[in-house]
Amino acid sequence: MSMILNDEQRMLQKTAREFVAEHAPVAHLRELRDEGDATGFSRGLWKQMAELGWAGIALPEVYGGSELGYAELGVVFEECGRTLAPTPLLSTVVLGAEVLLRAGSEPQQAELLPGVCSGDGILALAFQEAGRFAPYRVATKVTATADGHRLDGEKCFVVDGHVADRLIVVARSSGGEAERDGLSLFLVDPAAPGVEITRTIMADSRNAARVVFDGVTVGEEATLGRVGAAADTLDAVFDRATLALCAEMLGLASEAFERTVAYLKTREQFGAKIGSFQALKHRAATMFCDLELARSITLDGLRAIDEGREELPSLVSAAKARLADTAALVTCEAIQMHGGIGMTDEEEIGFFLKRARTAELFLGDATYHRDRFARLQGF
């Protein structure tokens, strides 16, 4: 598959760029933050995005999707990244829907996926239990009951957890604390007795929640896939979500970079544009190279999903490590090159730094993914 966008993808890119620029510029995120908006994104806007086909872009037609692929979904993520548009794309369309597609039964899919595609249903995958990503480190416990299961434990950084219509919970039915085997997946109604959800306010002004399960009981119909065998599903889901997140990071880093270059061309000191100073020029040129590499690995990774290539996990780790490093570099340099104004809340550039750092840590940072890449390559 060519790494250059085809005509349809270019059209999609144009529509998406114009849509978010008009309806969800950075000012939109700021407004949600300042008003302490209870949802954390605009439901009306999400509905419109779904009508544009973004929610169902990679989902099956029977559920209302358009069965395109991650090459297309990546375009949407990248454009939303450019304006830091808050949407439930990652929580619902990738993390949630991918679990359902892989582990859900036909009735489970039929119940929830149409809502995903139409923009009416929000899903949240509750997996993380500590600050750093460790996919198999799950202490939340499952115990079998007479007619189902009982869940006890605590999750953090559940993206869109406080607004989800349905939670998907990763819990341990057997095995030791960080073991790959013994993980299971359950659908949980957030209103069920024993579920306690607290929204956590994050630096990037995006959604996350802490969720406590205290003796929550679910019936057999709530089990997703085979009990104790969720790791394969989770691996595949995390790989896809990581690349989608990389596309978002590519968008935000590209935007932060372009804004910075524009600033270098306007701000004057010592009677000259600051962009004429070689100390800044060379750093800008270096970032350009890093961003080009970031774009290449992201595009290839997204295409590897669509083509079902077997080296996907290695590409995912190469992509996340690169995007984590590049987005950190670019957003930090963006602040530095803006000088004092870069430190102000009024200037938008700081929003990019905050989102970059959050996205960097979510689903594994560069250190995590370099280690994983090496393991996958046999060293």
Place this chain on the structure above:
Amino acid sequence: MADLEQFRADARAWLDEHCPPTRRQLREGETAPAWGSPEFDAQIEGWKREICERGWSAPTWPRECGGAGLSPEEAKVLAQEMARIRAVPPIGGFGMYLLAPVLLEFANDDQKKRFLPDIANGRVDWCQGYSEPGAGSDLAGLQTRAVLDGDEYVIDGSKIWTTSAHLADWIFCLVRTDPDASKHEGISFILFDMKSPGVSVSPIQLISGQSDFCQIFFDGVRAKAENLVGVKNGGWTIAKRLLQHERSGLSGMMGGAAPSRKRKSGKRPLPNFHSMADLAAPYLGRDAEGRLADPFLRDGIVGVEMDNLCFGLTMKRSSDGAKEGQEVGHTVSMSKYYASELNKRRQELLVSVMGTQALGWEGEGFSATELAQTRGWLRSKGNSIEGGTSEIQLNVIAKRVLGLPD
């Protein structure tokens, strides 16, 4: 497309018959003559002669210029078929990769017919007379003078860092033909014989111990005016174009590979993907889980391998873009810069991995790989200098791509 498939079949059959074992991947159970043996040399000579006779050393060039007049599509098929058996291109060097592309673009028909066939057949070796003692990064500041005298130019001055000048038959040379014009506007691009009276060459030894570059002195050298390429005083355009070919060639040599797909079966898709980890394992050892035992060096190795992967994909993306008619000129400086810096990192890391075994100079106590590593590490320092320094590439990106002010 049927014709193209017929062409593929013919090319495959011809290559199967004529490409000798020393110039391609060995077949199952096959052996090749030892390196340097008479039979080895004979195979190389024979392959060169036969493929050049067919015009396939420069497939798309016109027949009268030593090529085979193939269409781009046919040339692509031929390249695929050669890649399939890992056939070594018969002709390389400055003539093929740097000079020929600009001759095809800027030379007149007479010049093309006189110079291209010898390049296609590898009969003439060329060197690049660009840098001077006083003009390196600021190449347009060059001072070597050429003054017209009848139908010849008389050349005086000196070139330096000229790779393989002591082995070259001819030189493509930047000379100043108008000393009064502004510095970019008084330069011409001229070709002449290195055996001309007044040319003297003295080799310079590199830190790596090799001495493959030289200083050249010109003392009243007479070059035919008909060998000036393009227009008089218009040589800077040609000079810059040639540098683009040089920079993309250099970056192609230094980096970019696809990831290993099939580690378990021990097979990888790319034969030249020398995993640094494989090189490092005997030196660092592995822990109980099979990881390289030194966590810091391991992290460094992963970083280089990943960046190499990302870089290779960037080259692919740029070639995909070129196929769709996108302007990709800007990627040349980026890839030259990135590939140079990446190769230097790789070489530094390998020295750290091998320790003092990678600092042996010659003689006993070191494997051939280790001795080559010492030289390779030192040679890599030139990557970010040759063909325009890293700083100059960053200047070009800042100016041409990002549009930052002077």
